[in-house]
Amino acid sequence: MNSIRTIAIASDHAGFALKSKISGWLTEMGYAISDLGTDGTESVDYPDFGRAVGKAVAEGLADRGVIVCGSGIGISIAANRVKGARATNCTSGLMARLARQHNDANILALGERLVGDAVARDCLDEFLKTDFEGGRHQRRVDLLD
Numbered sequence: 238m239n240s241i242r243t244i245a246i247a248s249d250h251a252g253f254a255l256k257s258k259i260s261g262w263l264t265e266m267g268y269a270i271s272d273l274g275t276d277g278t279e280s281v282d283y284p285d286f287g288r289a290v291g292k293a294v295a296e297g298l299a300d301r302g303v304i305v306c307g308s309g310i311g312i313s314i315a316a317n318r319v320k321g322a323r324a325t326n327c328t329s330g331l332m333a334r335l336a337r338q339h340n341d342a343n344i345l346a347l348g349e350r351l352v353g354d355a356v357a358r359d360c361l362d363e364f365l366k367t368d369f370e371g372g373r374h375q376r377r378v379d380l381l382d
Contacts, residue, residue, distance in 0.1 A: 241365060245290045245299035247273040248349075249283035249312060252305030255349040255357055259303055262358060266365075271299050287315025287324070287346075294343050295321030302344035303361065309348035316344050320382055328352055330359035337367035341378045 244263055248256035253275060263270050273289040275281045283306045290302040302324070306312040309326040316324035324344035325336035328351060336342035345364040347357050369378075 241268065241300040243269045243271055243299045245271040245273055245293035245302040246304070247286035247290045247302075247312075248275060248305035249286055249307075250275060250278045250280050251283075251307030252309075252312070252347070252349045253278050255347060255352075255354075256303075256305045258354060259305070259347075259357065259361060262361060263303075268365075283312045284315040287312035288319060290344060291316035291319030291322035291324065295319050301365070303347070303364075304344060305347045305349055307348060307350045309346040309351065313344075313346035316346065323378070323381060327360045327364070329356065330363040333360040333363040334367045337364060338370045339374050339377075340381075341369040341374070 246260060260270055274286055287304050290304050293299045294302045304312045304316055313324040313326040316322045322344055323342045324346050325342040326346040327333045
């Protein structure tokens with residue numbers, strides 16, 4: 238395991254089932270989880286949960302974040318409104334790997350309605366094991382904040 242210790246995780250109602258699976262996978266891998274909600278399938282507003290993970294990661298309360306909604310789109314937009322949060326909505330492990338290597342993404346967004354368990358697990362694994370390459374990419378990442 239690398240230097241990542243704590244993962245902040247959250248979802249809206251449409252991502253709750255996948256969030257629960259991901260929490261189990263993270264626990265099996267030995268990570269500490271900071272679950273910022275939601276706690277069920279009753280309708281909630283995804284911006285609240287995306288913003289919460291964005292803040293936790295940007296403020297250093299978690300090393301990385303995982304957020305889930307129906308498509309991954311809205312919750313990633315919400316997280317990216319927080320300075321220092323770099324959320325990436327992925328539908329493949331390759332996307333997750335490149336987001337880490339080139340963009341230093343610190344939050345993985347997934348769409349429960351768009352990815353199955355195998356793809357979600359592949360995205361998660363690549364997101365957690367891949368390091369940022371730095372170099373020419375650092376200048377560009379600096380322009381994001």
